[in-house]
Amino acid sequence: MNFDDKNHKVKIGLAEMLKGGVIMDVTTPEQAKIAEGSGAVAVMALERVPSDIRAEGGVARMADLDVIEGIKKIVTIPVMAKCRIGHITEARVLESLEIDFIDESEVLTPADHAHHVDKWNYKVPFVCGCRNLGEALRRISEGAAMIRTKGEAGTGDVSHAVRHLREINSAMRALTVMREDELYSVAKEYRVPLSLVKIVAKLGKLPVPNFAAGGVATPADAALCMELGAEAVFVGSGIFKADNPVKRAEAIVTATTHCKDPMKVAEASRGLGMAMKGIQADSIPQDELLQTR
């Protein structure tokens, strides 16, 4: 675990460049073009958006490689793609395609129930989801260059992303006022290296950018995540499952930039048509939650 490693620094550097922006899930080159035109800072290529995975069931895997190539050709912004948790080979394949960022994602069906990818051994940066600080630090210790909340993907219900953001941030604030001997117990509880806990205690934040994801469906949802300390926002089903994806995508980008200006968020929120219908995250049975993967 070496945060001064040059290769790791340029991985985190790309995440830094995406701050203040919106990363949008896309399943076709046409959707990628719409996302780029709306002001997205990156697109995330995947086989099906999370709400479809939820509705249709089955095994969710890395996207079709021809679709990924098509998306890479049509946009100039960074292209990300999802691999299954622990699927070393999907990750290597995506790296060989010169993908800009890999999301080792709970939205896809996990390939390995015990191990995540050892992300230090790749040239390509990884983002991973988390629900709390312990999970975030475990992923960072495995080499993740960006962390995002898991929320509950495909629901259009932002409440779980909010819960995860609040949990992570309040746990980090607690670390900053702890005695040194207390940090040992935290490292033990979180199952992460003490050195990493000490870094967070000193910085008061993660050593990599911390983005929000999971259930963002409106411009106000995106602005809320930013207000709660997210440094950028991922939007999955929220755009292309809405009535007017073009206008909604633009509005979510505008609201993210102007998250501290309620007048601008209000203006962006007008005339968008219906948001995705969604499903209450708390009504989903425990064993069907994606976030526990």
Next chain:
Amino acid sequence: MMSIMNRYKNLTIGVLALQGDYEQHCRQLEVLGVEPVEVRTESQFGIIDGLIIPGGESTTMSILLERFGLRCTVSDFAKKNPVWGTCAGMILLSKRIADNQSDVKPLGLLDIDVVRNGYGRQIFSFEEDVKTKLGKDIESLPATFIRAPKIIRTGEGV
């Protein structure tokens, strides 16, 4: 160093904060004793002495400059005040983007031509010490190239 800091003490420098690494630019200005302002609206241009357009995604920044009606504001501001561009900021300042396949319109404030991602996609990003003629005592600086642009032409006096 102290004399430099005193010289710049009363300056207010804006950092265009539409998206990108604007926070890091603000922190660095604070280290230098300069007051940074995150700039998102036209009215803020009235209170700043200079503007930094930071790194980030040039496509996104160009679209947002247009959407928020800031394109002319930046160009007008640049006629009388210093403007600095880092990475994506430099792309926006340029005369021409050689690889332009989308609708990114550079501001044309600096007589250079650039190629975006001139060193390749993310897996070809790197950090390296580069030689510089910036100061007498500084011969090289650590530089980070993340999906970085390449300058392929510089005009006279640049």
